[in-house]
Amino acid sequence: MTRLHYIFASLLFFSCAFAEEAKKESQLADGSVYALTSEWTDQNGDSLKWQSLNDGKSRIVAMGYATCKGICPRLIAEMQRVENALTDEEKDSVEFVFLSVAPEQDGVKELKALADSHRMSERWRVLTGDPDGVLEMAVVLGVQFTKLPDGVNYSHSFLIATLDKDGVITHRWKTPEEGPEPSVTALRKKKS
Amino acid sequence: MKRFSLAILATATAFSPMVQATPMAEIAGGTYIRPLEKDGKPRPVESFLIDTKPVTNGEFLAFVRENPRWSRSQVNRLFADKNYLRHWQGDLELGPNAPENAPVVNVSWFAARAYLKNVSQRLPTIDEWEYVARADATRADASADPDFKAKILNWYSRPATTPLPPVGASEANVYGVHDLHLLIWEWTDDFNSALGVGESRADGSPNAALFCGGAGLNKNSATEYADFMRFGMRTSLQGNYCIGTLGFRGARDIQKK
Numbered sequence: 063m064t065r066l067h068y069i070f071a072s073l074l075f076f077s078c079a080f081a082e083e084a085k086k087e088s089q090l091a092d093g094s095v096y097a098l099t100s101e102w103t104d105q106n107g108d109s110l111k112w113q114s115l116n117d118g119k120s121r122i123v124a125m126g127y128a129t130c131k132g133i134c135p136r137l138i139a140e141m142q143r144v145e146n147a148l149t150d151e152e153k154d155s156v157e158f159v160f161l162s163v164a165p166e167q168d169g170v171k172e173l174k175a176l177a178d179s180h181r182m183s184e185r186w187r188v189l190t191g192d193p194d195g196v197l198e199m200a201v202v203l204g205v206q207f208t209k210l211p212d213g214v215n216y217s218h219s220f221l222i223a224t225l226d227k228d229g230v231i232t233h234r235w236k237t238p239e240e241g242p243e244p245s246v247t248a249l250r251k252k253k254s
Numbered sequence: 255m256k257r258f259s260l261a262i263l264a265t266a267t268a269f270s271p272m273v274q275a276t277p278m279a280e281i282a283g284g285t286y287i288r289p290l291e292k293d294g295k296p297r298p299v300e301s302f303l304i305d306t307k308p309v310t311n312g313e314f315l316a317f318v319r320e321n322p323r324w325s326r327s328q329v330n331r332l333f334a335d336k337n338y339l340r341h342w343q344g345d346l347e348l349g350p351n352a353p354e355n356a357p358v359v360n361v362s363w364f365a366a367r368a369y370l371k372n373v374s375q376r377l378p379t380i381d382e383w384e385y386v387a388r389a390d391a392t393r394a395d396a397s398a399d400p401d402f403k404a405k406i407l408n409w410y411s412r413p414a415t416t417p418l419p420p421v422g423a424s425e426a427n428v429y430g431v432h433d434l435h436l437l438i439w440e441w442t443d444d445f446n447s448a449l450g451v452g453e454s455r456a457d458g459s460p461n462a463a464l465f466c467g468g469a470g471l472n473k474n475s476a477t478e479y480a481d482f483m484r485f486g487m488r489t490s491l492q493g494n495y496c497i498g499t500l501g502f503r504g505a506r507d508i509q510k511k
Contacts, residue, residue, distance in 0.1 A: 093331040094330075095332060208447035
């Protein structure tokens with residue numbers, strides 16, 4: 063390959079890469095939560111960009127914190143009810159994400175302990191981030207939260223969101239009494 | 255009077271690359287009791303800076319010009335609903351319903367944060383906003399005065415005018431801050447924390463009451479109805495909501511020397 067060929071080839075390569083990038087940007091569905099640019103760390107200590115989860119999987123998402131004795135165990139158990147309601151085939155295209163509202167106290171160790179104590183399957187990610195990313199995520203999902211005056215515990219709403227494969231929120235499970243069925247139905251609903 | 259220095263800071267100009275920055279007022283910290291909290295525990299508020307006026311249409315237009323992804327036609331619906339800047343004539347045109355000096359409204363929480371990040375500011379917290387908003391022209395805390403609250407409540411009950419009057423036209427409060435009341439409602443950074451932390455939870459022993467997110471507001475008396483409306487409003491918001499009476503202003507931490 064001559065030098066000129068080489069230059070042409072690399073130009074071609076870079077313009078393709080660029081076009082691919084631009085396509086990706088515009089491919090983001092309107093209202094997709096993958097428009098958020100925050101970064102997170104999971105229960106294995108791996109860091110990830112939230113946008114990298116725009117991988118075609120549907121997701122069941124909730125927020126809480128590791129030492130929560132209130133609503134969080136219930137939230138996780140309810141998410142597992144959704145998981146158990148799915149067929150093995152369906153499970154392959156769904157992920158379960160639990161995000162901490164308390165990054166100042168939830169490190170990798172706490173996330174791992176939470177995952178273990180709830181016997182979360184390999185389809186689960188438990189994530190902690192930075193305060194700004196946490197706030198934006200909560201606002202996008204519609205989770206209300208506040209630190210309590212004891213400085214340790216949080217008050218936060220019961221909310222389990224269903225995201226379709228494009229990251230668009232298709233259902234919000236807001237009261238425990240509702241049960242898992244509407245979330246499962248939302249997961250199964252195919253885009254027309 | 256010395257306690258809350260009236261210093262208006264012109265230094266803010268240095269942080270804004272685009273437009274003549276609104277002067278900020280320095281608010282000396284202290285404690286206050288958040289309206290509607292029955293147990294009335296004082297909350298600390300650190301000293302901070304706050305814009306003396308809300309952000310205007312003209313200022314927001316300059317931001318949109320430099321950041322087209324925040325224009326009406328390009329914004330992601332995740333960040334702003336379909337009412338975003340609806341009172342403007344076009345993407346980059348204000349038109350008759352959006353005078354340059356009137357406060358910008360129909361902006362989402364995300365849009366407000368993006369604008370402020372661009373000028374090295376942030377939204378005030380609920381506590382900061384409420385702390386400054388207790389003041390009238392002569393008192394740092396006028397909240398015990400029924401007339402003060404009646405005036406606010408009376409404004410809440412009136413429909414908004416179109417177009418809105420210019421910012422800074424009303425009398426400044428004792429800190430030199432205009433328009434906290436009687437012009438528009440304003441976004442706060444932690445609006446989604448207003449979930450009615452009440453008696454049972456404020457003592458630090460959370461319990462099953464966590465189940466009921468926004469249901470815990472307890473209004474003490476009729477004079478608190480204005481506060482009740484403001485806190486209720488916040489509870490009802492989502493981050494992408496754009497409302498014709500809801501705008502924002504900037505705040506900033508005071509750099510520790």
